Amino acid sequence: MAGPGTTETGAAARETGAAGRGAAGASGAGSPAPRGRPRSEQADRAIMAATLELLAERGVAGMSIEEVASRAGVGKATIYRRWSSKGALALDAFLGEFKQQQPLPDTGTLRGDLRAELRAWVRAVTRTPAGRMLGDLIGAAQHDKDLAATYRERVLEPLRQQHRIMLDRAIARGEIPAGTDREVVLDLLFGAAQHRLLLGHLPLTDRFVRDVVEVIVAGIQSPAPS
């Protein structure tokens, strides 16, 4: 699912990837026949492993394609064939690590759900190399439109989709008004946390998680008197 090539920003190799997964169905459908020698899955794995290693050691900026190739025992071209930039490679490597760490909790109350969710996020970014990677990636995305788009599509949106479900459940339970702008709520929740992650001015404590959730839950439950 999180296979290589998916972060591709160039156009070229899409078909190959698609063919590798859909492929050769008996139906006459669109798979365009994967000609030539197929891409080596072992190379995929070696590149991913080397990338994660270097990402943890030195961050996105400190890592070079050259060294990824050398550690993976792979030619540079083999990497460039799959990913169009360092950022895309790093993002794919990051995704594999980060994604499954973000569960969809269901505690029965909005407060409980938000706390669990934010706590999981905080844990992932403070206890694993994912935090550094995430900061680096957001940094790299500032001057790489493609990377930014891919980040939104592959990291941000899937997460937010999960989170919207939590809010929808709270609405269904009558905890919060139906008209609540879910986007704003999510920006407040993760924005505050990401702020501390990126700037490092204050620590991401459990206390912080609780306070943030408290303000938000209170804020949307009882609209302020004008």
Added chain:
Amino acid sequence: MAGPGTTETGAAARETGAAGRGAAGASGAGSPAPRGRPRSEQADRAIMAATLELLAERGVAGMSIEEVASRAGVGKATIYRRWSSKGALALDAFLGEFKQQQPLPDTGTLRGDLRAELRAWVRAVTRTPAGRMLGDLIGAAQHDKDLAATYRERVLEPLRQQHRIMLDRAIARGEIPAGTDREVVLDLLFGAAQHRLLLGHLPLTDRFVRDVVEVIVAGIQSPAPS
């Protein structure tokens, strides 16, 4: 106040700066005998101008010291004598532009103050090149500890200091409880906005400003029922 050299993170040129401020003269007077040719203020200005130009054109990552030097008609060493890294240079250039755009409003209500403040920030980052620079700087700070520290010290803290005053006034007016954690409030306020700036998933509209402020003000005014 925002003169060159102040962002220095490396060790090299410190002495000069220190000498400029502290003494070393045997005499009681302050002047520490500035031997040699004094630094050219014209060079300072030319470097700043060239940096701003390039920053707007290409962002922090796309700009090279080499080109700044060439555009400013200045030797590379002249830049390195004043700033220890690309980030430090960019930050100084950014500060001159950004700082004065953040006023301390006093509308009489917390809601009004927060709105005015956040709106000013949004305006600055969406209507001027400052937005791009800010994102780039935060990005660069992810793999540059010195730059990160300087950013907190020179950009973040001064701003937050202003904002704490707003909150203190609200407490004094009895609008919000005295025990309110001002840091959390500020992280929510600017975290949400910065989230949208950095990730670009949604626009920074006036509506967004209003909604964010509304949730926060409500959240801290009336603590949620357990």
Added chain:
Amino acid sequence: MAGPGTTETGAAARETGAAGRGAAGASGAGSPAPRGRPRSEQADRAIMAATLELLAERGVAGMSIEEVASRAGVGKATIYRRWSSKGALALDAFLGEFKQQQPLPDTGTLRGDLRAELRAWVRAVTRTPAGRMLGDLIGAAQHDKDLAATYRERVLEPLRQQHRIMLDRAIARGEIPAGTDREVVLDLLFGAAQHRLLLGHLPLTDRFVRDVVEVIVAGIQSPAPS
């Protein structure tokens, strides 16, 4: 005669080529049984055509097997199966073009024969792409022992064999002494011309041809007084 495979310097494919042309007879001879799909003659032709095109456009050094394959609509392996190196391929392509342009004249006098022969050579190398190819090939042969050997065997020797006949006829006619070293004569004749071709310091004019022949003929007819 100038079919593909003949320039092979490696050992591998010899048998195949031989079998393809001779062989397969029911007779008791050693026919090694040419099993499998026979080599495509169309591929041969396409490769030759593409090679000649590129040779004329860019010379030996500027041509890549990769592009030959692509222009010929052929896999790289199909080329490597037939020729062991770029030089061998280029030499075969060159031979087809060059060989038939070198006739064996018979004017009745040594002077006439030499003139006709050298003039034909000069014409071939100045009026057709053969000149450039020849220079390139000799150049490539400087660091490719196999190519050098093949060049001598397939280009130089056949030509010199022809030329020795001219000299033998002159000896038979009594024009020149029987003890004349034919090799030295030929080295003088073609060495001088090739010198100008390779170095390009002076043009290969008819006047030059005449003068060269004149000196040589005079030099071998009447040995200099000690």
Added chain:
Amino acid sequence: MAGPGTTETGAAARETGAAGRGAAGASGAGSPAPRGRPRSEQADRAIMAATLELLAERGVAGMSIEEVASRAGVGKATIYRRWSSKGALALDAFLGEFKQQQPLPDTGTLRGDLRAELRAWVRAVTRTPAGRMLGDLIGAAQHDKDLAATYRERVLEPLRQQHRIMLDRAIARGEIPAGTDREVVLDLLFGAAQHRLLLGHLPLTDRFVRDVVEVIVAGIQSPAPS
């Protein structure tokens, strides 16, 4: 005199070289003031030494700029700043070795002079790495116009200039006709020898030297009967 940079085919660094030679006259003349850090002579020497080593080991084609740089303990850019191509670098390295080995003999007779001269050339190309380099250079010059021009200018012409003097002395002595085309004579002399060097079909023996000279001397002394 044979300093680096002189073989430059690009335009850039000329001034430096010029300044190095003309330079700094007290007069107001054209010296363009050699600003910036001067080029390191030690780097020059290290590059030359490494180039000669590799040239002898592997020839022009087998040598890479990358390895020259690494052996010389020098950045690639430092080489590219001085020479525009591998050929130019090799030629400069070759020149230093080859040039002084070609004396101007004066034996009193044309035959003696030519023999001495050709023998010296043969000795240089068969007994030292110069022979291989020379072949390689001529080969490389086939697809490098700049290199070819430089070769003619720096290697061929100086040598021929010397040789023309020998012929002029022979004319002055009345050994050969005043109208003799000296260019043709030289092309015959060195063409024949170079032919054997480049193609390697026959050895460059003393016997060969003698025979070649004999034919040429006889050929120009007594014009053949029509």
Added chain:
DNA sequence: TCTTAACCGAGACGGTACGTCAAGTCTTCCT
């Protein structure tokens, strides 16, 4: 008719070297 062997085009593989760029430092002459 069915193997089976060698071919076919395509294209990925691990590599090497390319020529360029920018980094931050050093060295010269000039002010």
Added chain:
DNA sequence: AGGAAGACTTGACGTACCGTCTCGGTTAAGA
């Protein structure tokens, strides 16, 4: 001693080809 210039070493960039190796698919001759 600062300044402009431009050299220095280092190291990564992304590209082009190298010669080899799979793929899925022909195309014969021999069983």
